[in-house]
Amino acid sequence: MSSPVENIALIKSRSLAVLIEAEVERLIMAGEIAPGDRVNENQLALRFGTSRGPIREALRSLEAGGLVELKPNRGVFVRSISLTEACAIYDVRAALFGLAGRLCAQQLTVAQVNELKECVSAMEKAAAAKDFDSYYPLNLKLHEFIIDHSGNPVLASHYRDLVKMLHLFRARSLVQGGGLAISNSEHREMVDAIAAKDGERAHRAHFDHVMRARERLTQTEEFQTDIKTKKVSR
Amino acid sequence: MSSPVENIALIKSRSLAVLIEAEVERLIMAGEIAPGDRVNENQLALRFGTSRGPIREALRSLEAGGLVELKPNRGVFVRSISLTEACAIYDVRAALFGLAGRLCAQQLTVAQVNELKECVSAMEKAAAAKDFDSYYPLNLKLHEFIIDHSGNPVLASHYRDLVKMLHLFRARSLVQGGGLAISNSEHREMVDAIAAKDGERAHRAHFDHVMRARERLTQTEEFQTDIKTKKVSR
């Protein structure tokens, strides 16, 4: 998994700060540090065996990515995403994904379109068999493929930031697997639009796909908050 | 312009790193440090009378914003945006601005729409009189207004990052004032669509507006590179 060259490249990538940034991001994504939690600089320095300098740099970078929040003289905290913020993120994500679809429709080769078609077919099969364990990675792969092959690194970078931020949404797990077969018919439409090289149609399909996920989110969540407001005030 | 309270708030905003970040950003935006230039840490530390710690933190944050680039053991350099990258940025910007238009169409009050209408009218007047000095700030104000009133902070933040990055495009000044009256008819359509509360139409108007600016860019620029390739190889 890690050849010598890779290791050297990794170590030399700009050393500590970058490594630490990646590791802390992993910790956050894996939920080992939960939203709202404090990220202790000393603790991290001790853990990685470095001084606090590189730690602070790494955290600064993560802050810009929206994963953590720096409160003056208080420390850094893993950001906690509210329903409102999650919706805002979904909107932006939809716009970016719509663009990705449009670009793919304009640029993809026949071979690449076939890859997409195969992917969706596999998903349909998995969905029919209710094989969630197969479905989820395929779904991920499909979205990644579209983003990567949009040929727009700025788009890809911003999109990934948004996806990361959505991981910090508390009730995220509730929506994750929701609407399996429905969602897949949307995938089919996305790929068809791309195959037809119809940019406008692809845009709409991709945009709507994310927006419907957003829709499911608000519906599930309104439910949630209704319950919660009965218990906790604030 | 700066009340005592504001000053205190500013100084306490997290002190040096944030202040330095803002100042370096200003230097870059003002062109005092040009794209491709090296940003010397010691020099900045000396200039601001601090140690290099806060400087490095500030630069880390700017890197995430896409304004500078960190080369391992070499230093940080102000990013230089190529035509290709500028186009990529324009695409994303168009997608975000399209979303902003859509959201404004859904949310703006009558009073706010009237503000927009007045702004466009003033611009038409300035355009007719070829009064560029009046036109430019109005144009800025219009775009800012739409972004701010989209009610989506994530959108606003990402959009602003893109605009900043576009400042680093070398031939930016060439396009800046281009297509004055043309551009303004597009503004009218944008505002009309918002006034009509037609989200889809507003989306298209806003999206196309940016894309046409992009179009002007590539056309002007192809010209440029044609000339330049005759002189410099590489």
Place this chain on the structure above:
DNA sequence: GAGCTGTCAATTGTCGACATTTGACAATTA
């Protein structure tokens, strides 16, 4: 003279220590 090697100043990467701030808790007062 071309190419390789070794040295050197400049600059970045990292560290450990000190100053400041914060929130919590105890002590004091009415």
Place this chain on the structure above:
DNA sequence: TAATTGTCAAATGTCGACAATTGACAGCTC
């Protein structure tokens, strides 16, 4: 008892110094 004040440990903000790396230039070899 409730509110205020004082104290303190923990953590952040900042600094100055040292180590490591880089690119350039001089000197050597052939």
